[in-house]
Amino acid sequence: MKDFARLFAAVDQSTRTTVKTEALAAFFRTASESDRLWTVALFSGRRPKRAVTTTQLREWAAERAGIPLWLFEESYPIVGDLAETITLVLPPPEREDDLPLSHWIESLKAMSRLDIEARKTQILAAWDRLGTTERFLFNKLITGGFRIGVSRKIMTRALARATGRDEAALALRLMGGWQPETTTWHDLVEAEDPEADASRPYPFYLAYQLEAEPEALGAPEDWAAEWKWDGIRGQLILRGGAHHVWSRGEELMTDRFPELARAVDFLPQGTVMDGEIVTWAGDQPMPFATLQQRIGRKTVPKTLLRDAPVILLAYDLLENGGKDIRQQPYCARRAALDALLADLPADAPVRRSPLIPFESWEDLATIRADARDSRAEGLMLKRHGSPYLDGRRKGDWWKWKLDPLTVDAVMIYAQQGHGRRANLFTDFTFAAWNGNELVPFTKAYSGLTDEEFRKITNWVRKNTLQRFGPVRQVRPELVFEIAFEGIQESPRHKSGLALRFPRMARWRQDKPAQEADTLDSLREMLRLYG
Structure with a gap:
């Protein structure tokens, strides 16, 4: 030890x-x-x-x-x-x-x-x-709270140095549902049959957020574009007469999405696809909130299968005919995927994620602005010649997300943070106006600098109205711009609303509490973007 x-x-x-x-x-x-x-x-x-x-x-x-x-x-x-x-x-x-x-x-x-x-x-x-x-x-x-600031990629690289084995091969060995209670070091790292588990997924290739303008990527004809779907990233694996579904977090989800079992009726064995699992109705995904109802379930009732059916929107082919094709260029893998899915019937549980034609970056920016109309978060950009790598790499895959939605809200509760921020108030509850009443609708704890948190901490200590254990009710005076990715109905909250990925975009020291947003403005966002 x-x-x-x-x-x-x-x-x-x-x-x-x-x-x-x-x-x-x-x-x-x-x-x-x-x-x-x-x-x-x-x-x-x-x-x-x-x-x-x-x-x-x-x-x-x-x-x-x-x-x-x-x-x-x-x-x-x-x-x-x-x-x-x-x-x-x-x-x-x-x-x-x-x-x-x-x-x-x-x-x-x-x-x-x-x-x-x-x-x-x-x-x-x-x-x-x-x-x-x-x-x-x-x-x-x-x-059960063991966490450490080391990525899987760093660990795999260290393992490769220590054992002299190929890093990419080790990354594949470490994927899947293995547990230390049921395997040995030899079987996991040293055995000569890394493909022994037919259900094993490939390491996922992850994209970086595009921070600069897309013109910095070079000629647009070198790139492919598609929607960045708002679902669950997953791999569909067809091997050995069975199918398996894995999430990006290496969670086996086969039983949670029984609709995908029908893929074996339409697709050949020896096929592995990367794509997005979404609930689907008509010609576009349903709101993410419908998918959330299924995420934590081990079994899915018939009513949910009827009201929130899922499909896989496939956007990459990693294994074709039992052959690993990840080193082929993206354009070749995509052509093979399109050919494989071209003649599937309309009720098949797998569909192609459509490529978006464009001639210039200006054209693509215009298309991106309408992403929410297609229930997408933005665009994915992939270089035609890129292989399918493992982990997060810069250069060939980029996500060009929409700017977040924002709302101005009043802080009404504050709580101290954890770890190095344990002496600062960093976890806040925010409210919007409903007539003359402030109604809480979200919490946020990230987005500001340490210096801003120190100033807010001093303010909280001087403006506490009541204490509820570690939580302090404060004077409703400070306004913050809250950024978020989506909004949905939520019967569990007093406001009837819930935000996706809320964070503090800035402290609105220029704005009085009376000018913060209302529940009506949030409900209008729900109507437009929910």
Whole structure:
């Protein structure tokens, strides 16, 4: 565990990619196979299930520290992180053991079979045997909140350096539904059959947001354009007589979208497509809110299948006839995709995402302005000669999104942030006018600078009206421009509305609260863009 703690410190304390890569590579060269396997799992989002509740952890930590629970609860929002708060209040360990990472993970997994008192005994014993950083990491694993600022690409590159294996091949091996409990280091990294799992998806190729004008990309004839659909990115895989559907987040979603099972009736085996899963009616997608009803469901009732049917809008072909064609240029892959889908019947669950013809960047800008009419977020730009790579790369794929929708709102509640912003008020609730009443309709916590957050924090402390635990009600005086990507009806909110991806675009210090927007203006946005 000490080696893993040193690795965590090295990657957490540096912003340099080279430092993080070399630290990971050094760990992969020297750690035991079980620790290497669990490190790959943790760094790719595979964590042991939570064995105890956070309420129990807070109570046990306060008891072990010899402090009243109320003092712990007051400390928690100041620190901003439960695992760190526990680490700070606990007394020094009675002794420090150097047991491996895999030992502590196995002990956490075994806790699920114990009663609560036995779990408490084991956790207290662990706290007394771990140093500060190891204890912090153990707490992160207990709470299920282990996160680290290392991308999958950096981890894969480090793994390639440590093992001498091809980085692209390793990226493919790490995809799919593998779990550290059901595989070994050898099977995951070293075995000679990386295609053993017929359901395995390819690593997704991700685009950067286009910040400059598209003219900077060069001649328009070198590029293809299509709508950036507002759905769920997914791969449809047809191999071995079956079909599989994977999300970009490596979640197997086959059972959630049973409509796509019919793809085996229309498409040959040995086919892998990249596309967007959307709910569909007539000749265009339905609002994203209809798709949201299906995202978290393991089974889909007949009424939802009827009211929110899905299709795959395919825009790339990664495997054709059982052959990996990702290194072929985009124009060739797209031609093969079009040929494959050309004669499908109208009721097939897969359709081509249409390419958008254009002759100049000015023409394309005009088309982009009407993206919302097609229920799209903007445009995707892809260089004709580009291969299908893995991860986020600059140069060949760009997303040219629409400018966000905006509304001016009044801040009515404030809460302290987490991590390095734990001493600042950064999480705010915003309201719009409904007659003479301010009605809350969204929360936001990003978009401003640290200096702005410091100024707002000073203002909050001087203008608090009431406290509700960590939340403060403040004077309704500050106005902020809230940017968001979409708006939809929501019976769960008092306003009846919900925003997609809200963030603070700017602090409107020039605007009094009385001039903020109204619920009627938000409802008009819902009518136009919902």
